[in-house]
Amino acid sequence: MNYAEVAVNSPGAQRRTFCYAVPPDIMVGHAVWVPFGPRLLQGVVLELTEYPSVEDTREVAGLIDRRPILSPPQVELARWISEYYIAHLFDAAALMMPPGFERRVLTFLTPVPHPAESTISSLTPGQRVLLDLFGRKGKVEVRAVEKALGKKEARVIIEQLVRKGLVKKTHELERVRVRPKTVPYLRLVSEAVPEIAGLLQARGAPKQADLLRLLEAGPIPLSEAKKRLGLVSAVVAALRRKGLVTIEQVQVYRDPLAHRTFPPSPAPTLTPAQEAAWREVKAALAPGVEVESGGRWGGSEKAKNEPTVFLLHGVAGSGKTEIYLRALEQATAVGKRAIVLVPEIALTPQTIARFASRFPGRVAVLHSKLSVGEQFDEWWRIREGAFDVVIGSRGAIFAPQPDLGLIVIDEEHEWTYKQQEQSPRYHARDVAIRLAELTGAVVILGSATPDTTSYYRSQRGDYRLLELPERIATGEKRVVVVDLREELKAGNRSIFSRSLVEGIKQALAAREQVILFLNRRGSATFVQCRDCGHVLRCKRCDVSLTYHSAREDLVCHQCNYRLAMPRVCPQCGSKRIKFLGTGTQKVEEELGRAFPQANLLRWDRDVTGGKHSHEEILDRFLSHEADVLIGTQMIAKGLDLPLVTLVGVINADVSLHLPDFRAGERTFQVLSQVAGRAGRGPLAGQVIVQSYTPEHYAIGCAAKQDYLSFYKQEISLRRQYQTPPFSRLARLLYTNPNNALCQKEAQRMHLLLKEERDSWGMDITLIGPSPAFIPRVRGRYRWQIILRGDDPVRLLAKVSLPQGWVVDIDPVSLL
Numbered sequence: 001m002n003y004a005e006v007a008v009n010s011p012g013a014q015r016r017t018f019c020y021a022v023p024p025d026i027m028v029g030h031a032v033w034v035p036f037g038p039r040l041l042q043g044v045v046l047e048l049t050e051y052p053s054v055e056d057t058r059e060v061a062g063l064i065d066r067r068p069i070l071s072p073p074q075v076e077l078a079r080w081i082s083e084y085y086i087a088h089l090f091d092a093a094a095l096m097m098p099p100g101f102e103r104r105v106l107t108f109l110t111p112v113p114h115p116a117e118s119t120i121s122s123l124t125p126g127q128r129v130l131l132d133l134f135g136r137k138g139k140v141e142v143r144a145v146e147k148a149l150g151k152k153e154a155r156v157i158i159e160q161l162v163r164k165g166l167v168k169k170t171h172e173l174e175r176v177r178v179r180p181k182t183v184p185y186l187r188l189v190s191e192a193v194p195e196i197a198g199l200l201q202a203r204g205a206p207k208q209a210d211l212l213r214l215l216e217a218g219p220i221p222l223s224e225a226k227k228r229l230g231l232v233s234a235v236v237a238a239l240r241r242k243g244l245v246t247i248e249q250v251q252v253y254r255d256p257l258a259h260r261t262f263p264p265s266p267a268p269t270l271t272p273a274q275e276a277a278w279r280e281v282k283a284a285l286a287p288g289v290e291v292e293s294g295g296r297w298g299g300s301e302k303a304k305n306e307p308t309v310f311l312l313h314g315v316a317g318s319g320k321t322e323i324y325l326r327a328l329e330q331a332t333a334v335g336k337r338a339i340v341l342v343p344e345i346a347l348t349p350q351t352i353a354r355f356a357s358r359f360p361g362r363v364a365v366l367h368s369k370l371s372v373g374e375q376f377d378e379w380w381r382i383r384e385g386a387f388d389v390v391i392g393s394r395g396a397i398f399a400p401q402p403d404l405g406l407i408v409i410d411e412e413h414e415w416t417y418k419q420q421e422q423s424p425r426y427h428a429r430d431v432a433i434r435l436a437e438l439t440g441a442v443v444i445l446g447s448a449t450p451d452t453t454s455y456y457r458s459q460r461g462d463y464r465l466l467e468l469p470e471r472i473a474t475g476e477k478r479v480v481v482v483d484l485r486e487e488l489k490a491g492n493r494s495i496f497s498r499s500l501v502e503g504i505k506q507a508l509a510a511r512e513q514v515i516l517f518l519n520r521r522g523s524a525t526f527v528q529c530r531d532c533g534h535v536l537r538c539k540r541c542d543v544s545l546t547y548h549s550a551r552e553d554l555v556c557h558q559c560n561y562r563l564a565m566p567r568v569c570p571q572c573g574s575k576r577i578k579f580l581g582t583g584t585q586k587v588e589e590e591l592g593r594a595f596p597q598a599n600l601l602r603w604d605r606d607v608t609g610g611k612h613s614h615e616e617i618l619d620r621f622l623s624h625e626a627d628v629l630i631g632t633q634m635i636a637k638g639l640d641l642p643l644v645t646l647v648g649v650i651n652a653d654v655s656l657h658l659p660d661f662r663a664g665e666r667t668f669q670v671l672s673q674v675a676g677r678a679g680r681g682p683l684a685g686q687v688i689v690q691s692y693t694p695e696h697y698a699i700g701c702a703a704k705q706d707y708l709s710f711y712k713q714e715i716s717l718r719r720q721y722q723t724p725p726f727s728r729l730a731r732l733l734y735t736n737p738n739n740a741l742c743q744k745e746a747q748r749m750h751l752l753l754k755e756e757r758d759s760w761g762m763d764i765t766l767i768g769p770s771p772a773f774i775p776r777v778r779g780r781y782r783w784q785i786i787l788r789g790d791d792p793v794r795l796l797a798k799v800s801l802p803q804g805w806v807v808d809i810d811p812v813s814l815l
Helices: 072-084 089-094 117-121 125-137 142-149 151-163 193-202 206-215 222-229 233-241 272-285 320-333 345-358 372-383 394-398 428-439 452-460 484-489 498-509 584-594 613-622 663-675 697-704 707-721 739-760 792-796
Strands: 002-008 018-022 031-036 039-049 105-111 167-173 181-188 245-252 309-314 337-341 363-366 389-392 404-410 442-447 464-468 477-483 513-517 526-529 546-548 553-555 562-564 577-580 600-603 628-631 644-649 685-691 728-736 764-777 780-789 805-809
Touching: 002 031, 002 089, 018 031, 018 039, 039 072, 039 089, 039 167, 072 089, 072 428, 105 125, 105 142, 125 142, 125 151, 142 151, 151 167, 181 206, 181 222, 193 206, 206 222, 206 233, 206 245, 222 233, 233 245, 272 309, 272 320, 272 442, 272 464, 309 320, 309 452, 320 337, 320 345, 320 404, 320 442, 320 464, 337 394, 337 428, 345 363, 345 389, 345 613, 363 372, 389 394, 394 428, 404 428, 428 442, 452 464, 452 707, 477 484, 477 498, 477 697, 484 685, 498 513, 498 644, 498 685, 526 546, 584 600, 584 628, 600 613, 644 663, 663 685, 663 697, 663 707, 685 697, 697 707, 728 739, 728 792, 739 764, 739 780, 739 792, 780 792, 792 805
Parallel strands: 309 442, 309 464, 337 389, 337 404, 363 389, 404 442, 477 685, 513 628, 513 644, 600 628, 644 685
Antiparallel strands: 002 018, 002 039, 031 039, 105 167, 181 245, 526 577, 546 553, 553 562, 728 780, 728 805, 764 780
């Protein structure tokens, strides 16, 4: 008998494995059914051993799939993610499983037949109502009862009924969410089609004869046959009865790119800077060739098991994508495949077009806008080796790409590569580097504005720095910073400075295109009564509601709570309600009034709910259906728009003064990125940046497109305050509907951490506890503790975090 260490799909399993006896055909990476208490749960085999790790073991109930769903490198990656990010082991493994694979255990309640009359008579009204419901429906899911009564009351009554022996709990796995798609096809059985068709025609069955002739070319979908010949079901049924045709289910591939075509494009001639960068990447990808330690390696010597990581620092328009394409070409030439990550789904269509035009039919796509069925089919085809490259957002790093030899992370500085909504809260860049270490792949991190920590590592020698300092486009670019304080002094109270208005006029007159950027949605950021000062706020979050003029409602950007815009102040009844602040919808409205002849297009989260919304908006703008594109950060990154000659930043200060140590870096990056959209073609470009604090180093360096000056000032501040890369951070966030209890638990945890830190002599600074930047979200109060030091995970491993705590290792934001 063999034994296996299995990660189990149960909240109680946490970061450990459980030992089970297994038959000899079980392999590492297999998904299995395992008994876990009274339930049968999903598990994944992470290790095989000859001896059990515990005295009493149970046997695995069976295989879920005969093929292992995780490769050995993925098993090791799951273990690393669980340990590094303090996440449940199965949750880490589930990141790499097929879409729709994970199935929850549902708890049902069924009434016990023939209960004692004395027991029934002693029930409370609430217990009796619930028991009657179970009697009528036979079986009810616990979640439905909790939804009707509220979790607390439902759990109390259910446990009372279970103890009285009136109700029994049963556990079942939820239904499979997605399966391979099959379509009914018609296929000929007989080969003597001409003779039979002629006979049917003569006997007055022309439709049957037509169908036989159609099927001579091969099987076709039943729906297509009906559509082409105008058939009714009786015609098909008649031929089936005669044994002439049969219907068989054929699996079809849900192709997310089926609606697109990609004309081939030749490889351009490289610039000298591109050629120099490409030589080093090519050498790293060549089998058996060691990369020379020229360039900016710095001091330390790389360990043999460390992956080769390139930091490709190239200004906007310098041709980074061509390096990616050539790297993929080289990887495939030596029998390897690639994964390419982009930070926004908005960037995926253009990135796919660039790769698919050079590698037709060899590009897969994975992101959350695909249907579950499309994700399922892509995952399995990737697993089978159908594609040379997988392109997608951060989750695509877990694609089961065989023979992985290259990982590209475009715009590597983007915070969207960090999972912040649920555990494991991983960063795709760090996961990619660990995956490369396990597979021997080469990593290329590309950016015009590298993350400060990434650039620091390149200076230290951890990453190999490659630079593309010049734009390929021939058009010149001029950046102008407008001081909005001076605009106010001059009497201009518009959201558009005089320089920006003049620039828009000139661009429209020349039939060129304009981008206006503001990283804030809606029409007004808050609504206030001018008599009593009341601000309309979300009832569940401690934030003001944003006015959206398109639907004339107020929206909470934290929980999506919506409220119809009141005509009078709900506090004092006054009609003097003022809309304050500016969002993309207001920019669109103001611009429409100032330039009624211009065709406008808006690109933000409010207009991209559809599956192909990003692609459709981009195509409309590229085909010049609009003169001006107004949008949030999704328009700032990586888009190649050759007719754009003017970029206007409505307010550069939106995120600059937030209480986060990365606020300056984020501002510099987004301004540099959006400025890079201007002048990418042969036409000259102009960027107008509007700010109330133009003297800030982040704005000044972005205007000059001077990354090195920004880095020197930023790294000096980081060293002074001991923030990353000079330390690591961990953020602990506790939430509770009761603020006093929330604060009390945060203080208890702070004391516990302090005691453990002192007893082990760890050099860890504890900041807090304090209310989070947004102190209440979705009705739950939020308190946080920040850990700063060389290894905060080591301290967290010494304490037990009860339910309600969220751990974020290496957070990208402290807000």
